[in-house]
Amino acid sequence: MLALKLAFKNLLGAGLRTWLNVSVLSFAFVLIIFFNGMIDGWNRQGRKDTIAWETGKGQFWHPEYDRFDPYTIQASNGLMSDEILKETESKRLVPILVVQATAFPQGRSLAVILKGIDPMQTVLELPVSALLSDNGIDYAVIGKRMAESAKLKVGDKLLIRWRDKNGTFDAREIQIAEVFKCDVPGADNGQIYLSLRTLQEMMELKNHATYLVAGEEFEDRELENWVFRDLDFLLEDFNKIISAKKAGGSIMQIFMLLIALIAIFDTQVLSIFRRQKEIGTYIALGMTRAQVVGIFTVEGGAHSILATLLGAVYGIPLFLFLNKVGISFGVGQGMDITLAETIYPYYSIRLIISTILLVVVSATIVSYLPSRKISKMKPTDALKGKLQ
Protein backbone atom coordinates (compact mmCIF):
# COMPACT_ATOMS: atom_id res chain seq x y z
CA MET A 1 0.00 0.00 0.00
CA LEU A 2 2.81 2.36 0.96
CA ALA A 3 4.56 1.68 -2.34
CA LEU A 4 1.34 2.25 -4.30
CA LYS A 5 0.53 5.46 -2.41
CA LEU A 6 4.05 6.76 -2.95
CA ALA A 7 4.02 5.69 -6.58
CA PHE A 8 0.85 7.60 -7.40
CA LYS A 9 2.01 10.65 -5.46
CA ASN A 10 5.28 10.68 -7.38
CA LEU A 11 3.65 9.96 -10.72
CA LEU A 12 1.05 12.67 -10.40
CA GLY A 13 3.72 14.99 -9.06
CA ALA A 14 5.78 14.44 -12.21
CA GLY A 15 3.03 16.13 -14.25
CA LEU A 16 3.32 16.28 -18.02
CA ARG A 17 6.02 13.61 -18.32
CA THR A 18 3.75 11.10 -16.60
CA TRP A 19 0.77 11.99 -18.73
CA LEU A 20 2.77 11.70 -21.95
CA ASN A 21 3.85 8.19 -20.99
CA VAL A 22 0.38 7.30 -19.82
CA SER A 23 -1.17 8.65 -23.04
CA VAL A 24 1.11 6.59 -25.28
CA LEU A 25 0.57 3.49 -23.16
CA SER A 26 -3.19 3.99 -23.08
CA PHE A 27 -3.20 4.39 -26.86
CA ALA A 28 -1.36 1.08 -27.20
CA PHE A 29 -3.80 -0.46 -24.74
CA VAL A 30 -6.87 0.78 -26.64
CA LEU A 31 -5.33 -0.14 -29.99
CA ILE A 32 -4.65 -3.72 -28.87
CA ILE A 33 -8.24 -4.13 -27.68
CA PHE A 34 -9.61 -2.40 -30.79
CA PHE A 35 -7.65 -4.54 -33.23
CA ASN A 36 -8.29 -7.82 -31.44
CA GLY A 37 -11.93 -6.84 -31.03
CA MET A 38 -12.12 -6.34 -34.79
CA ILE A 39 -10.56 -9.72 -35.51
CA ASP A 40 -12.79 -11.42 -32.93
CA GLY A 41 -15.83 -9.68 -34.40
CA TRP A 42 -14.81 -10.77 -37.88
CA ASN A 43 -14.20 -14.30 -36.60
CA ARG A 44 -17.60 -14.52 -34.92
CA GLN A 45 -19.43 -13.09 -37.92
CA GLY A 46 -17.45 -15.19 -40.39
CA ARG A 47 -18.11 -18.41 -38.51
CA LYS A 48 -21.77 -17.58 -38.08
CA ASP A 49 -22.20 -16.72 -41.78
CA THR A 50 -20.27 -19.76 -42.98
CA ILE A 51 -22.34 -22.06 -40.78
CA ALA A 52 -25.55 -20.38 -41.93
CA TRP A 53 -24.75 -20.32 -45.66
CA GLU A 54 -22.41 -23.18 -46.34
CA THR A 55 -21.42 -25.72 -43.73
CA GLY A 56 -24.36 -26.15 -41.37
CA LYS A 57 -23.23 -27.68 -38.10
CA GLY A 58 -21.19 -30.24 -40.03
CA GLN A 59 -21.23 -32.23 -43.24
CA PHE A 60 -21.21 -35.87 -44.30
CA TRP A 61 -19.02 -36.30 -47.34
CA HIS A 62 -18.88 -39.08 -49.88
CA PRO A 63 -15.57 -40.82 -49.12
CA GLU A 64 -14.16 -39.82 -52.52
CA TYR A 65 -15.04 -36.15 -52.24
CA ASP A 66 -12.31 -33.56 -51.85
CA ARG A 67 -13.48 -29.97 -52.20
CA PHE A 68 -10.03 -28.85 -53.34
CA ASP A 69 -9.58 -31.53 -55.99
CA PRO A 70 -11.84 -31.09 -59.04
CA TYR A 71 -10.81 -34.50 -60.37
CA THR A 72 -12.69 -36.19 -57.52
CA ILE A 73 -15.99 -34.49 -58.22
CA GLN A 74 -17.22 -36.68 -61.07
CA ALA A 75 -16.95 -39.87 -59.03
CA SER A 76 -17.66 -38.56 -55.56
CA ASN A 77 -21.35 -39.11 -55.16
CA GLY A 78 -23.30 -41.91 -53.63
CA LEU A 79 -26.77 -43.25 -53.26
CA MET A 80 -28.61 -41.98 -50.22
CA SER A 81 -29.96 -44.70 -47.96
CA ASP A 82 -33.53 -44.78 -46.72
CA GLU A 83 -32.31 -43.51 -43.36
CA ILE A 84 -30.78 -40.47 -45.05
CA LEU A 85 -33.78 -39.84 -47.24
CA LYS A 86 -35.93 -39.86 -44.11
CA GLU A 87 -33.65 -37.28 -42.52
CA THR A 88 -33.75 -35.09 -45.63
CA GLU A 89 -37.52 -35.24 -45.76
CA SER A 90 -37.69 -34.00 -42.20
CA LYS A 91 -35.26 -31.19 -43.11
CA ARG A 92 -32.53 -32.29 -40.72
CA LEU A 93 -30.11 -33.09 -43.53
CA VAL A 94 -29.70 -31.25 -46.83
CA PRO A 95 -28.25 -33.39 -49.64
CA ILE A 96 -26.15 -31.57 -52.20
CA LEU A 97 -25.01 -33.00 -55.49
CA VAL A 98 -21.92 -31.38 -56.97
CA VAL A 99 -21.21 -31.45 -60.70
CA GLN A 100 -18.57 -29.79 -62.83
CA ALA A 101 -19.89 -27.94 -65.85
CA THR A 102 -19.23 -25.18 -68.32
CA ALA A 103 -21.50 -22.17 -68.62
CA PHE A 104 -21.70 -19.95 -71.69
CA PRO A 105 -22.78 -16.48 -70.60
CA GLN A 106 -23.02 -14.19 -73.60
CA GLY A 107 -20.94 -16.48 -75.74
CA ARG A 108 -18.07 -16.78 -73.27
CA SER A 109 -17.20 -20.07 -71.60
CA LEU A 110 -16.89 -20.29 -67.86
CA ALA A 111 -16.01 -23.25 -65.65
CA VAL A 112 -18.67 -23.57 -63.01
CA ILE A 113 -19.82 -25.90 -60.26
CA LEU A 114 -23.43 -26.97 -60.39
CA LYS A 115 -24.93 -27.69 -57.01
CA GLY A 116 -28.19 -29.53 -56.73
CA ILE A 117 -30.11 -28.63 -53.59
CA ASP A 118 -33.59 -29.25 -52.27
CA PRO A 119 -35.59 -26.02 -52.87
CA MET A 120 -37.58 -26.74 -49.72
CA GLN A 121 -34.54 -27.03 -47.44
CA THR A 122 -34.42 -24.88 -44.32
CA VAL A 123 -30.97 -25.70 -42.95
CA LEU A 124 -29.00 -23.19 -45.05
CA GLU A 125 -29.92 -19.59 -45.66
CA LEU A 126 -29.55 -19.97 -49.42
CA PRO A 127 -32.75 -18.59 -51.00
CA VAL A 128 -33.26 -21.70 -53.11
CA SER A 129 -37.06 -21.74 -52.89
CA ALA A 130 -36.82 -19.71 -56.11
CA LEU A 131 -35.79 -22.97 -57.81
CA LEU A 132 -39.31 -24.34 -57.56
CA SER A 133 -40.74 -24.46 -61.06
CA ASP A 134 -44.14 -25.38 -62.39
CA ASN A 135 -43.67 -24.16 -65.94
CA GLY A 136 -40.94 -26.45 -67.24
CA ILE A 137 -38.20 -23.84 -66.91
CA ASP A 138 -35.04 -24.94 -65.14
CA TYR A 139 -34.39 -22.15 -62.72
CA ALA A 140 -31.02 -21.37 -61.18
CA VAL A 141 -29.93 -19.29 -58.22
CA ILE A 142 -26.53 -17.65 -58.11
CA GLY A 143 -24.65 -15.39 -55.74
CA LYS A 144 -23.73 -11.76 -56.31
CA ARG A 145 -20.07 -12.57 -56.93
CA MET A 146 -20.97 -15.14 -59.56
CA ALA A 147 -23.48 -12.74 -61.13
CA GLU A 148 -20.83 -10.03 -61.38
CA SER A 149 -18.12 -12.28 -62.78
CA ALA A 150 -20.48 -13.84 -65.36
CA LYS A 151 -22.36 -10.58 -65.95
CA LEU A 152 -25.68 -12.24 -65.21
CA LYS A 153 -28.87 -10.90 -63.71
CA VAL A 154 -32.28 -12.20 -62.74
CA GLY A 155 -34.18 -13.38 -65.80
CA ASP A 156 -31.07 -14.04 -67.89
CA LYS A 157 -30.89 -17.33 -69.70
CA LEU A 158 -27.70 -19.32 -69.64
CA LEU A 159 -26.50 -22.34 -71.54
CA ILE A 160 -24.71 -24.96 -69.48
CA ARG A 161 -22.91 -28.07 -70.61
CA TRP A 162 -21.92 -31.04 -68.47
CA ARG A 163 -21.03 -34.70 -68.67
CA ASP A 164 -23.48 -37.17 -67.21
CA LYS A 165 -22.56 -40.26 -65.18
CA ASN A 166 -21.68 -42.11 -68.36
CA GLY A 167 -19.37 -39.35 -69.54
CA THR A 168 -21.73 -38.17 -72.23
CA PHE A 169 -21.85 -34.42 -72.86
CA ASP A 170 -25.23 -32.84 -72.56
CA ALA A 171 -26.43 -29.24 -72.51
CA ARG A 172 -29.44 -27.28 -71.30
CA GLU A 173 -30.63 -23.74 -70.95
CA ILE A 174 -31.35 -22.46 -67.48
CA GLN A 175 -32.82 -19.19 -66.27
CA ILE A 176 -31.53 -17.11 -63.36
CA ALA A 177 -34.37 -16.91 -60.84
CA GLU A 178 -32.59 -15.07 -58.08
CA VAL A 179 -29.26 -13.46 -57.22
CA PHE A 180 -28.48 -13.64 -53.53
CA LYS A 181 -26.04 -11.63 -51.52
CA CYS A 182 -23.95 -13.34 -48.89
CA ASP A 183 -20.57 -12.80 -47.24
CA VAL A 184 -19.35 -16.37 -47.76
CA PRO A 185 -17.38 -16.70 -51.00
CA GLY A 186 -17.41 -20.49 -50.72
CA ALA A 187 -21.18 -20.45 -51.19
CA ASP A 188 -21.06 -18.05 -54.12
CA ASN A 189 -17.94 -17.95 -56.32
CA GLY A 190 -18.34 -19.92 -59.54
CA GLN A 191 -21.42 -21.75 -58.28
CA ILE A 192 -24.85 -22.26 -59.79
CA TYR A 193 -27.61 -23.75 -57.65
CA LEU A 194 -30.18 -25.93 -59.30
CA SER A 195 -32.97 -28.02 -57.89
CA LEU A 196 -31.53 -31.30 -56.60
CA ARG A 197 -34.05 -33.30 -58.52
CA THR A 198 -33.26 -31.48 -61.76
CA LEU A 199 -29.54 -32.06 -61.38
CA GLN A 200 -30.03 -35.71 -60.41
CA GLU A 201 -32.14 -36.15 -63.52
CA MET A 202 -29.53 -34.31 -65.66
CA MET A 203 -26.81 -36.59 -64.32
CA GLU A 204 -28.96 -39.73 -64.27
CA LEU A 205 -28.06 -40.03 -60.59
CA LYS A 206 -31.39 -40.49 -58.88
CA ASN A 207 -31.22 -40.13 -55.10
CA HIS A 208 -27.49 -39.43 -55.26
CA ALA A 209 -25.61 -36.73 -53.37
CA THR A 210 -22.02 -35.59 -52.97
CA TYR A 211 -22.39 -34.41 -49.42
CA LEU A 212 -25.06 -33.90 -46.80
CA VAL A 213 -25.31 -30.75 -44.71
CA ALA A 214 -26.43 -31.35 -41.12
CA GLY A 215 -28.85 -28.91 -39.54
CA GLU A 216 -29.08 -28.00 -35.86
CA GLU A 217 -31.81 -30.56 -35.31
CA PHE A 218 -29.80 -33.43 -36.74
CA GLU A 219 -28.98 -35.89 -33.97
CA ASP A 220 -25.24 -36.50 -33.98
CA ARG A 221 -24.38 -39.96 -35.21
CA GLU A 222 -22.39 -41.72 -37.90
CA LEU A 223 -23.88 -42.50 -41.29
CA GLU A 224 -22.70 -45.57 -43.07
CA ASN A 225 -20.65 -44.91 -46.24
CA TRP A 226 -20.39 -41.17 -45.46
CA VAL A 227 -17.53 -39.40 -43.69
CA PHE A 228 -18.41 -36.75 -41.14
CA ARG A 229 -16.53 -33.45 -41.41
CA ASP A 230 -16.86 -31.24 -38.33
CA LEU A 231 -16.63 -27.44 -38.16
CA ASP A 232 -12.94 -27.52 -37.24
CA PHE A 233 -12.27 -29.25 -40.52
CA LEU A 234 -14.70 -27.21 -42.61
CA LEU A 235 -13.54 -23.86 -41.16
CA GLU A 236 -9.87 -24.74 -41.17
CA ASP A 237 -8.96 -22.21 -43.86
CA PHE A 238 -10.98 -19.45 -42.27
CA ASN A 239 -9.37 -20.15 -38.90
CA LYS A 240 -5.95 -19.98 -40.54
CA ILE A 241 -6.78 -16.60 -42.07
CA ILE A 242 -7.92 -15.29 -38.69
CA SER A 243 -4.75 -16.60 -37.02
CA ALA A 244 -2.60 -15.01 -39.74
CA LYS A 245 -4.43 -11.68 -39.35
CA LYS A 246 -3.97 -11.81 -35.59
CA ALA A 247 -0.28 -12.56 -35.98
CA GLY A 248 0.13 -9.76 -38.52
CA GLY A 249 -1.74 -7.32 -36.33
CA SER A 250 0.23 -8.29 -33.26
CA ILE A 251 3.37 -6.88 -34.93
CA MET A 252 1.76 -3.44 -34.99
CA GLN A 253 0.50 -3.89 -31.44
CA ILE A 254 3.89 -4.99 -30.16
CA PHE A 255 5.47 -2.02 -31.91
CA MET A 256 3.03 0.40 -30.25
CA LEU A 257 3.50 -1.26 -26.88
CA LEU A 258 7.27 -1.16 -27.30
CA ILE A 259 7.21 2.59 -27.92
CA ALA A 260 5.22 3.07 -24.72
CA LEU A 261 7.45 0.71 -22.75
CA ILE A 262 10.62 2.39 -23.99
CA ALA A 263 9.18 5.71 -22.82
CA ILE A 264 8.53 4.23 -19.37
CA PHE A 265 11.99 2.65 -19.29
CA ASP A 266 13.56 5.96 -20.23
CA THR A 267 11.53 7.79 -17.58
CA GLN A 268 12.59 5.25 -14.97
CA VAL A 269 16.28 5.57 -15.83
CA LEU A 270 16.03 9.35 -15.69
CA SER A 271 13.98 9.23 -12.53
CA ILE A 272 16.48 7.03 -10.71
CA PHE A 273 19.33 9.27 -11.82
CA ARG A 274 17.54 12.46 -10.79
CA ARG A 275 16.14 11.16 -7.53
CA GLN A 276 19.27 9.73 -5.97
CA LYS A 277 18.92 11.92 -2.89
CA GLU A 278 15.38 10.74 -2.46
CA ILE A 279 16.55 7.14 -2.73
CA GLY A 280 19.25 7.83 -0.12
CA THR A 281 16.63 9.47 2.10
CA TYR A 282 14.34 6.44 1.88
CA ILE A 283 17.22 4.24 2.98
CA ALA A 284 18.22 6.66 5.76
CA LEU A 285 14.63 6.65 6.98
CA GLY A 286 14.79 2.89 7.37
CA MET A 287 13.81 1.33 4.08
CA THR A 288 15.75 -1.61 2.72
CA ARG A 289 17.09 -1.34 -0.81
CA ALA A 290 14.61 -3.98 -1.88
CA GLN A 291 11.76 -1.82 -0.59
CA VAL A 292 13.07 1.16 -2.54
CA VAL A 293 13.38 -0.99 -5.67
CA GLY A 294 9.77 -1.98 -4.99
CA ILE A 295 8.66 1.66 -4.78
CA PHE A 296 10.27 2.55 -8.10
CA THR A 297 9.01 -0.62 -9.79
CA VAL A 298 5.47 0.01 -8.59
CA GLU A 299 5.80 3.62 -9.68
CA GLY A 300 6.72 2.57 -13.22
CA GLY A 301 4.08 -0.14 -13.21
CA ALA A 302 1.50 2.38 -11.99
CA HIS A 303 1.80 4.05 -15.42
CA SER A 304 -0.10 1.05 -16.72
CA ILE A 305 -2.88 1.48 -14.16
CA LEU A 306 -3.27 5.14 -15.10
CA ALA A 307 -3.10 4.13 -18.78
CA THR A 308 -5.88 1.60 -18.22
CA LEU A 309 -8.03 4.24 -16.54
CA LEU A 310 -7.32 6.82 -19.23
CA GLY A 311 -7.90 4.19 -21.93
CA ALA A 312 -11.23 3.37 -20.30
CA VAL A 313 -12.24 7.04 -20.39
CA TYR A 314 -12.06 7.32 -24.17
CA GLY A 315 -11.97 3.63 -25.08
CA ILE A 316 -15.27 2.53 -23.54
CA PRO A 317 -17.41 5.14 -25.37
CA LEU A 318 -15.48 4.47 -28.59
CA PHE A 319 -15.90 0.70 -28.33
CA LEU A 320 -19.58 0.98 -27.44
CA PHE A 321 -20.12 3.22 -30.45
CA LEU A 322 -18.23 0.91 -32.82
CA ASN A 323 -20.02 -2.08 -31.39
CA LYS A 324 -23.33 -0.42 -32.22
CA VAL A 325 -22.65 1.00 -35.68
CA GLY A 326 -19.92 -1.42 -36.80
CA ILE A 327 -17.07 -0.63 -39.15
CA SER A 328 -17.89 -0.64 -42.82
CA PHE A 329 -15.28 -2.04 -45.21
CA GLY A 330 -17.40 -2.34 -48.30
CA VAL A 331 -14.81 -4.54 -49.93
CA GLY A 332 -15.97 -7.98 -48.80
CA GLN A 333 -17.64 -8.79 -52.10
CA GLY A 334 -14.37 -8.44 -53.94
CA MET A 335 -12.33 -10.61 -51.63
CA ASP A 336 -12.09 -14.36 -51.56
CA ILE A 337 -12.48 -14.57 -47.80
CA THR A 338 -15.51 -14.50 -45.59
CA LEU A 339 -15.79 -10.84 -44.66
CA ALA A 340 -18.95 -8.89 -44.03
CA GLU A 341 -19.29 -5.39 -45.47
CA THR A 342 -19.76 -4.15 -41.94
CA ILE A 343 -17.88 -5.74 -39.08
CA TYR A 344 -19.16 -5.39 -35.55
CA PRO A 345 -16.17 -5.62 -33.21
CA TYR A 346 -16.52 -8.00 -30.29
CA TYR A 347 -14.78 -7.10 -27.04
CA SER A 348 -14.78 -10.07 -24.73
CA ILE A 349 -14.02 -9.87 -21.00
CA ARG A 350 -11.15 -12.27 -21.69
CA LEU A 351 -9.67 -9.91 -24.31
CA ILE A 352 -9.92 -6.92 -21.99
CA ILE A 353 -8.49 -8.70 -18.95
CA SER A 354 -5.65 -10.30 -20.93
CA THR A 355 -4.78 -6.90 -22.48
CA ILE A 356 -4.78 -5.21 -19.06
CA LEU A 357 -2.53 -7.98 -17.73
CA LEU A 358 -0.21 -7.68 -20.74
CA VAL A 359 0.14 -3.92 -20.30
CA VAL A 360 0.52 -4.04 -16.50
CA VAL A 361 3.00 -6.92 -16.49
CA SER A 362 5.14 -5.54 -19.32
CA ALA A 363 5.17 -2.02 -17.79
CA THR A 364 6.14 -3.49 -14.42
CA ILE A 365 8.95 -5.52 -15.96
CA VAL A 366 10.44 -2.53 -17.82
CA SER A 367 10.15 -0.51 -14.62
CA TYR A 368 11.91 -3.17 -12.60
CA LEU A 369 14.88 -3.48 -14.95
CA PRO A 370 16.36 -0.01 -14.34
CA SER A 371 15.21 -0.06 -10.69
CA ARG A 372 17.59 -2.94 -10.00
CA LYS A 373 20.38 -0.37 -10.13
CA ILE A 374 19.14 0.92 -6.77
CA SER A 375 20.09 -2.35 -5.08
CA LYS A 376 23.71 -1.66 -6.04
CA MET A 377 23.68 1.97 -4.88
CA LYS A 378 25.65 3.01 -1.85
CA PRO A 379 23.26 5.07 0.27
CA THR A 380 26.03 7.52 1.16
CA ASP A 381 26.66 8.26 -2.53
CA ALA A 382 22.93 8.38 -3.24
CA LEU A 383 22.44 10.96 -0.48
CA LYS A 384 25.07 13.13 -2.08
CA GLY A 385 23.49 12.56 -5.48
CA LYS A 386 26.85 11.85 -7.02
CA LEU A 387 26.19 8.54 -8.80
CA GLN A 388 26.68 8.63 -12.55
Add this chain to the structure above:
Amino acid sequence: MENHSIIKIENLVKSFPVGKGEFIALDNLSLGFQKGEFAGLVGPSGSGKTTLLNIIGSLDTPSQGKVMVLDKSVSELTNRQSAQLRNKHIGFIFQTFNLLPVYNVFENVEFALLLQKMSATERRKAVMDALEWVGLTEKVKSRPSMLSGGECQRVAIARSMVKRPEIVLADEPTANLDSRNSHNILQTMKNLNRELKTTFIFATHDEKVMQYLDRIISLEDGKVLKDEIVTDPKN
Protein backbone atom coordinates in the same frame (compact mmCIF):
# COMPACT_ATOMS: atom_id res chain seq x y z
CA MET B 1 23.26 13.19 32.01
CA GLU B 2 22.99 9.38 32.42
CA ASN B 3 26.29 7.60 32.21
CA HIS B 4 25.15 5.09 29.63
CA SER B 5 27.28 4.48 26.55
CA ILE B 6 25.16 4.01 23.44
CA ILE B 7 27.89 4.28 20.80
CA LYS B 8 31.33 2.68 21.10
CA ILE B 9 33.93 3.10 18.40
CA GLU B 10 37.20 1.19 18.61
CA ASN B 11 40.12 1.49 16.23
CA LEU B 12 37.88 2.49 13.34
CA VAL B 13 39.49 2.70 9.93
CA LYS B 14 37.57 3.70 6.82
CA SER B 15 39.29 3.86 3.50
CA PHE B 16 38.03 4.50 -0.02
CA PRO B 17 39.68 3.39 -3.23
CA VAL B 18 41.04 6.33 -5.21
CA GLY B 19 42.55 5.40 -8.55
CA LYS B 20 45.06 2.65 -7.83
CA GLY B 21 45.55 3.70 -4.22
CA GLU B 22 43.22 4.43 -1.36
CA PHE B 23 42.13 7.42 0.69
CA ILE B 24 42.04 6.95 4.46
CA ALA B 25 38.98 8.88 5.67
CA LEU B 26 39.08 7.62 9.28
CA ASP B 27 42.36 6.50 10.74
CA ASN B 28 42.32 4.23 13.79
CA LEU B 29 39.69 6.31 15.54
CA SER B 30 38.26 5.42 18.96
CA LEU B 31 35.37 7.28 20.57
CA GLY B 32 32.31 6.77 22.74
CA PHE B 33 29.01 8.61 23.13
CA GLN B 34 26.72 8.62 26.13
CA LYS B 35 22.94 8.78 26.11
CA GLY B 36 21.68 12.35 25.97
CA GLU B 37 24.86 13.95 24.68
CA PHE B 38 24.68 17.03 22.42
CA ALA B 39 27.99 16.48 20.70
CA GLY B 40 29.61 17.74 17.55
CA LEU B 41 32.23 16.47 15.17
CA VAL B 42 34.05 19.52 13.91
CA GLY B 43 36.81 19.95 11.44
CA PRO B 44 37.61 21.04 7.93
CA SER B 45 36.24 19.38 4.79
CA GLY B 46 37.72 15.93 4.31
CA SER B 47 38.42 15.44 8.00
CA GLY B 48 36.03 12.46 8.18
CA LYS B 49 33.02 13.99 9.97
CA THR B 50 30.35 12.84 7.52
CA THR B 51 32.01 9.46 7.03
CA LEU B 52 31.89 8.87 10.77
CA LEU B 53 28.21 9.92 10.94
CA ASN B 54 27.40 7.59 8.05
CA ILE B 55 29.03 4.65 9.79
CA ILE B 56 27.28 5.40 13.08
CA GLY B 57 24.02 5.60 11.11
CA SER B 58 24.83 2.23 9.49
CA LEU B 59 24.65 3.83 6.05
CA ASP B 60 28.24 2.70 5.59
CA THR B 61 30.46 0.03 7.13
CA PRO B 62 33.93 0.20 8.65
CA SER B 63 36.95 -1.05 6.71
CA GLN B 64 38.51 -2.09 10.00
CA GLY B 65 37.70 -1.77 13.67
CA LYS B 66 34.48 -2.02 15.57
CA VAL B 67 31.49 0.30 15.81
CA MET B 68 28.79 -0.65 18.30
CA VAL B 69 25.52 1.29 18.10
CA LEU B 70 22.97 0.44 20.78
CA ASP B 71 24.94 -2.76 21.44
CA LYS B 72 24.82 -3.80 17.79
CA SER B 73 27.94 -4.14 15.67
CA VAL B 74 27.34 -2.07 12.53
CA SER B 75 29.59 -4.24 10.36
CA GLU B 76 27.72 -7.41 11.31
CA LEU B 77 24.22 -6.18 10.55
CA THR B 78 22.35 -7.49 7.52
CA ASN B 79 20.70 -5.00 5.17
CA ARG B 80 17.36 -5.58 6.85
CA GLN B 81 18.79 -5.25 10.35
CA SER B 82 20.59 -2.01 9.58
CA ALA B 83 17.39 -0.67 7.97
CA GLN B 84 15.50 -1.56 11.16
CA LEU B 85 18.16 0.12 13.28
CA ARG B 86 17.79 3.32 11.25
CA ASN B 87 14.03 3.12 11.16
CA LYS B 88 13.51 2.65 14.89
CA HIS B 89 16.51 4.12 16.66
CA ILE B 90 18.29 6.67 14.48
CA GLY B 91 17.08 9.94 13.02
CA PHE B 92 18.88 11.84 10.27
CA ILE B 93 18.99 15.55 9.55
CA PHE B 94 20.68 16.62 6.33
CA GLN B 95 22.19 19.85 5.13
CA THR B 96 19.80 19.92 2.15
CA PHE B 97 16.78 18.83 4.24
CA ASN B 98 16.00 15.91 1.90
CA LEU B 99 12.25 16.25 2.21
CA LEU B 100 10.09 14.29 -0.21
CA PRO B 101 8.82 16.96 -2.62
CA VAL B 102 5.50 15.37 -3.50
CA TYR B 103 4.50 14.99 0.16
CA ASN B 104 3.14 17.72 2.37
CA VAL B 105 4.58 18.51 5.79
CA PHE B 106 2.37 16.03 7.62
CA GLU B 107 3.14 13.22 5.17
CA ASN B 108 6.87 13.91 5.23
CA VAL B 109 6.93 13.57 8.99
CA GLU B 110 4.57 10.61 8.93
CA PHE B 111 6.72 8.73 6.41
CA ALA B 112 9.16 7.38 9.01
CA LEU B 113 6.23 5.93 10.96
CA LEU B 114 4.66 4.25 7.93
CA LEU B 115 7.46 1.73 8.02
CA GLN B 116 6.55 0.83 11.59
CA LYS B 117 3.45 -1.05 12.63
CA MET B 118 1.44 1.79 14.09
CA SER B 119 -2.24 2.64 13.84
CA ALA B 120 -3.31 5.73 11.91
CA THR B 121 -4.51 7.38 15.13
CA GLU B 122 -1.20 6.80 16.88
CA ARG B 123 0.65 8.04 13.84
CA ARG B 124 -1.42 11.19 13.65
CA LYS B 125 -0.83 11.98 17.31
CA ALA B 126 2.92 11.33 17.03
CA VAL B 127 3.19 13.53 13.91
CA MET B 128 1.24 16.39 15.46
CA ASP B 129 3.36 16.16 18.62
CA ALA B 130 6.53 16.33 16.52
CA LEU B 131 5.22 19.29 14.53
CA GLU B 132 4.30 21.03 17.76
CA TRP B 133 7.88 20.62 19.02
CA VAL B 134 9.14 22.45 15.96
CA GLY B 135 6.25 24.92 15.80
CA LEU B 136 4.82 23.89 12.43
CA THR B 137 1.32 22.71 13.30
CA GLU B 138 -0.13 25.45 11.10
CA LYS B 139 1.65 24.19 8.01
CA VAL B 140 0.69 20.52 7.96
CA LYS B 141 -0.71 20.72 4.45
CA SER B 142 2.09 22.76 2.90
CA ARG B 143 4.43 21.20 0.39
CA PRO B 144 8.21 21.62 0.92
CA SER B 145 8.31 23.98 -2.06
CA MET B 146 6.03 26.36 -0.15
CA LEU B 147 8.28 26.52 2.91
CA SER B 148 11.33 28.59 3.77
CA GLY B 149 14.71 26.93 4.36
CA GLY B 150 14.30 27.23 8.13
CA GLU B 151 10.82 25.70 7.99
CA CYS B 152 12.08 22.86 5.80
CA GLN B 153 14.82 22.08 8.30
CA ARG B 154 12.28 22.14 11.11
CA VAL B 155 10.19 19.62 9.19
CA ALA B 156 13.32 17.50 8.82
CA ILE B 157 13.89 17.74 12.58
CA ALA B 158 10.27 16.71 13.23
CA ARG B 159 10.72 13.80 10.80
CA SER B 160 13.84 12.66 12.59
CA MET B 161 12.25 13.01 16.04
CA VAL B 162 8.75 11.67 15.37
CA LYS B 163 9.78 8.09 16.07
CA ARG B 164 11.55 9.21 19.27
CA PRO B 165 14.91 7.75 18.33
CA GLU B 166 17.80 7.29 20.75
CA ILE B 167 20.20 8.99 18.36
CA VAL B 168 19.87 11.87 15.90
CA LEU B 169 22.68 12.40 13.40
CA ALA B 170 22.76 15.88 11.90
CA ASP B 171 25.08 16.55 8.98
CA GLU B 172 25.70 20.29 8.61
CA PRO B 173 22.10 21.11 9.57
CA THR B 174 22.61 24.87 9.48
CA ALA B 175 24.72 25.15 6.36
CA ASN B 176 21.81 26.31 4.21
CA LEU B 177 20.21 28.56 6.80
CA ASP B 178 20.63 32.17 7.80
CA SER B 179 21.78 33.09 11.28
CA ARG B 180 18.33 33.58 12.81
CA ASN B 181 16.97 30.31 11.45
CA SER B 182 20.14 28.51 12.51
CA HIS B 183 19.70 29.63 16.10
CA ASN B 184 16.02 28.75 16.01
CA ILE B 185 16.54 25.20 14.90
CA LEU B 186 19.52 24.69 17.20
CA GLN B 187 17.42 25.90 20.09
CA THR B 188 14.68 23.49 19.05
CA MET B 189 17.12 20.60 18.93
CA LYS B 190 18.63 21.56 22.26
CA ASN B 191 15.14 21.60 23.84
CA LEU B 192 14.37 18.17 22.42
CA ASN B 193 17.70 16.89 23.67
CA ARG B 194 16.84 18.09 27.13
CA GLU B 195 13.23 16.92 27.16
CA LEU B 196 13.55 13.56 25.43
CA LYS B 197 17.16 12.71 26.35
CA THR B 198 17.90 12.09 22.69
CA THR B 199 21.58 11.93 21.78
CA PHE B 200 22.43 14.47 19.06
CA ILE B 201 25.65 14.16 17.08
CA PHE B 202 26.44 16.92 14.61
CA ALA B 203 28.94 17.09 11.81
CA THR B 204 29.66 20.77 11.41
CA HIS B 205 32.15 23.55 11.00
CA ASP B 206 29.59 26.22 11.82
CA GLU B 207 30.53 28.36 14.80
CA LYS B 208 26.87 28.90 15.62
CA VAL B 209 26.37 25.17 16.12
CA MET B 210 29.47 24.89 18.25
CA GLN B 211 28.05 27.41 20.72
CA TYR B 212 25.30 24.94 21.63
CA LEU B 213 27.39 21.77 21.90
CA ASP B 214 28.12 20.05 25.22
CA ARG B 215 31.03 18.24 23.64
CA ILE B 216 33.24 19.12 20.72
CA ILE B 217 35.30 16.47 18.98
CA SER B 218 37.79 17.96 16.55
CA LEU B 219 38.78 15.76 13.66
CA GLU B 220 41.62 16.21 11.23
CA ASP B 221 42.72 13.77 8.56
CA GLY B 222 40.49 11.09 10.05
CA LYS B 223 41.96 11.33 13.53
CA VAL B 224 40.65 12.82 16.75
CA LEU B 225 42.65 15.96 17.35
CA LYS B 226 40.79 17.11 20.42
CA ASP B 227 37.82 15.85 22.45
CA GLU B 228 36.61 18.44 24.94
CA ILE B 229 33.58 18.89 27.18
CA VAL B 230 32.10 22.37 27.02
CA THR B 231 31.33 23.54 30.52
CA ASP B 232 28.97 26.35 29.63
CA PRO B 233 27.21 25.73 26.34
CA LYS B 234 24.53 28.06 25.02
CA ASN B 235 21.05 26.91 26.01
